[in-house]
Amino acid sequence: MRFAYGVTFALLLMACARTGFGPEDRGPLIDSSVIDSSVIDSSVIDSSVIDSSVIDSSVIDSSTDYSVDSAHAHTTGNLVLNGGCEEGLSNWTQVTGTNWSCGAEVSPQEGAHHFFAGVDLLAELAQVVSVTEMATAIDTGIQRFRVEAFVQRFGQDLDTSRVVLEYLDSTKALILDAYDSGDVNFAVWTLLSDTRFAPVGTRHLRLRLVAVRGSGSDNDGYFDNLSLTGLP
Numbered sequence: 111m112r113f114a115y116g117v118t119f120a121l122l123l124m125a126c127a128r129t130g131f132g133p134e135d136r137g138p139l140i141d142s143s144v145i146d147s148s149v150i151d152s153s154v155i156d157s158s159v160i161d162s163s164v165i166d167s168s169v170i171d172s173s174t175d176y177s178v179d180s181a182h183a184h185t186t187g188n189l190v191l192n193g194g195c196e197e198g199l200s201n202w203t204q205v206t207g208t209n210w211s212c213g214a215e216v217s218p219q220e221g222a223h224h225f226f227a228g229v230d231l232l233a234e235l236a237q238v239v240s241v242t243e244m245a246t247a248i249d250t251g252i253q254r255f256r257v258e259a260f261v262q263r264f265g266q267d268l269d270t271s272r273v274v275l276e277y278l279d280s281t282k283a284l285i286l287d288a289y290d291s292g293d294v295n296f297a298v299w300t301l302l303s304d305t306r307f308a309p310v311g312t313r314h315l316r317l318r319l320v321a322v323r324g325s326g327s328d329n330d331g332y333f334d335n336l337s338l339t340g341l342p
């Protein structure tokens with residue numbers, strides 16, 4: 111057996127020598143030419159994925175003072191006070207009409223009351239919210255706000271509800287941008303909403319509820335459960 115193995119090994123060495131396969135030939139097996147370089151070639155790596163242009167440098171701008179977290183967009187709770195008319199008309203101003211109240215002409219969308227304009231042909235209620243504390247994020251162009259409002263009419267009345275959110279400058283005199291639902295009329299509570307980036311310079315948000323009487327003696331463009339939140 112020992113002899114037989116010896117002969118077999120010898121034949122194997124000869125075969126390897128004839129075919130050129132031997133210890134000195136193992137190099138090419140791991141030679142770089144054997145490795146498909148295209149697989150790991152840098153051109154194959156999608157540089158756009160980590161391209162610096164993809165990284166929002168404004169967020170990590172070295173000039174940002176992270177100690178005060180000022181250039182980060184803020185996520186906030188509801189910035190509207192008394193947004194469901196559960197505390198009378200506190201925090202709201204009757205801009206047009208003098209008959210606003212917290213009514214229950216229909217089942218409220220939230221709580222026990224909804225905003226009710228009363229009898230005026232045109233009525234407007236408004237609340238101004240300061241967002242000065244988010245000025246740095248706003249002026250960096252990364253601060254969004256979302257407004258939500260539920261509206262409904264009475265019965266088959268043609269009365270309308272309209273929600274407007276104005277982005278105001280520091281003087282509150284200049285409207286930099288605005289969401290405007292237009293006059294709408296829904297038989298059931300319907301959510302109106304809008305999300306957008308606050309324009310540079312925004313310091314106040316003015317939420318306006320506008321109701322127009324289209325039929326009957328009451329102005330039945332109702333509102334309830336209003337919210338305004340900051341978003342990244």
Ligand SMILES: [Ca+2]
Pocket residue numbers: 193194195196218219220221222223224334335
């Ligand atoms: Ca309510």
Ligand SMILES: [Ca+2]
Pocket residue numbers: 264267268269323324325326327328329330
């Ligand atoms: Ca009416």
